[in-house]
Amino acid sequence: MGHVPAVRIVKVGTICLEPSEPASAFTQTIKSELGIGGGSTVTLLQADRRILVDTGFDREWLDTAGNNQTNAADITRDLKTQRMTPDDVDAVFITHWHRDHFGNLDVFRKAERVASKNLAARFGLDDFRGVSDGDEIAEGVRALFTPGHTIDHVSLVVDCVLGDVRARVAIAGDAVVSHSYFQSGRIWRYNADFYDGRAANESVLRLVGHADIIIPGHGAPFMTYRPEWLEP
Numbered sequence: 001m002g003h004v005p006a007v008r009i010v011k012v013g014t015i016c017l018e019p020s021e022p023a024s025a026f027t028q029t030i031k032s033e034l035g036i037g038g039g040s041t042v043t044l045l046q047a048d049r050r051i052l053v054d055t056g057f058d059r060e061w062l063d064t065a066g067n068n069q070t071n072a073a074d075i076t077r078d079l080k081t082q083r084m085t086p087d088d089v090d091a092v093f094i095t096h097w098h099r100d101h102f103g104n105l106d107v108f109r110k111a112e113r114v115a116s117k118n119l120a121a122r123f124g125l126d127d128f129r130g131v132s133d134g135d136e137i138a139e140g141v142r143a144l145f146t147p148g149h150t151i152d153h154v155s156l157v158v159d160c161v162l163g164d165v166r167a168r169v170a171i172a173g174d175a176v177v178s179h180s181y182f183q184s185g186r187i188w189r190y191n192a193d194f195y196d197g198r199a200a201n202e203s204v205l206r207l208v209g210h211a212d213i214i215i216p217g218h219g220a221p222f223m224t225y226r227p228e229w230l231e232p
Contacts, residue, residue, distance in 0.1 A: 005047035005140045005160045007169050011056045011078045013041035013100075013218040015178050019186040032059065040101040040217050042075070043171050044082060045158060047138035049090035052111070053156060053171045054217070057103025068103075075104045086111075093137065095173025096153040097123055098191065101217070116145065118152035144210060146175035148200025150193050155203075157210050169221075170211030175203045178219040183227060 016031045016038040017023055031038075037058025045051040056078070057071050076086060091112040094102045097119055105113065114137060117130030131137055131154070133145040140159045147153050156171040170176075177188045187200045207214060208224055215221045 003048050003139050005045050005138065005158050007158055007160050007162070007171075007215075008044045008046070008082060009041065009215070009221065010044050010052070010082060011039070011042040011075070012220050013039050013056060014058075015180075015218040017190070018178075018180055019184045023190060028061075038100055038218070039071070039103075040173075041215060041219065042078065043215055044079075044084075045138065045141055045156075045171075047141050047158075049138055050084070050088060051091045051093055051114075051138055051141065052089045052108070053093045054095055054101040054173065055092065055104035055107070057100050060099040060103060071104055072107045075107055091137075093156060094119070094128075095155060095171070095175075095217070096150045098150075098174070101173065116143070116152050116154040119154070122152060144170070144206065146172065146203035146206060147195055148197070148203045149174040149177075149188060149191070149195065151195040153195075153203070155207060162213075167212045168210060169213045169215060170207045170224075171215045172207055172217060174217035175200070175207060176214050176216040178216045179222045180219075182214070182216065182222070185227060 014036045016028050021027050039056040039058035040054045042056040043053040059067050086107045087110050089108050089111045092108050094115045113128045115128050120128040120130040131143045135143045144155045144157050146155045155175050158169045176182050211224050
């Protein structure tokens with residue numbers, strides 16, 4: 001391998017509903033008042049080019065110009081901690097078509113847009129480059145199809161070095177919503193386009209088999225292990 005990718009978390013996403021909490025508008029309202037926006041985790045891959053995975057859009061339920069501007073300012077500030085501007089990003093990879101993951105796309109005017117072929121076809125995203133399962137989108141970075149949360153969900157697996165340790169990192173999107181959902185064996189089923197519970201569990205199993213570390217769609221990375229609830 002010529003160029004070993006570097007993996008950095010640009011933003012740790014938040015989640016408005018933990019597995020133990022009632023799924024209600026009241027819960028979301030309280031979390032929102034406390035400043036929990038529910039935007040996705042954003043990951044930067046520095047391989048043979050700079051790839052941003054998901055865009056971390058908070059308060060997706062607020063479809064206003066003000067919320068769009070706030071989110072654009074937030075992701076621009078977060079990139080500044082990596083000594084980057086949005087125009088320094090070469091490509092943006094979207095794991096699935098939910099606004100908390102793609103809502104800041106317009107900030108990245110110069111970046112190539114990449115997602116699964118199925119997603120691009122389903123939503124008519126003619127300006128996206130579509131990838132298939134197993135495709136290498138950059139050196140050391142390959143696509144892994146992980147349906148369940150949505151029918152066309154795709155994660156990325158990165159072969160990298162963290163410190164002095166060679167590691168395989170899965171950027172899971174909402175195939176693994178958070179460590180708490182992974183640990184408890186719960187799946188996020190609240191989206192209207194939820195696909196299939198069995199496929200979702202199979203995707204978690206696939207990720208466990210391909211990665212040492214999982215970066216979930218919301219929350220901090222965690223070391224991979226096989227939870228008791230996950231059947232072979």
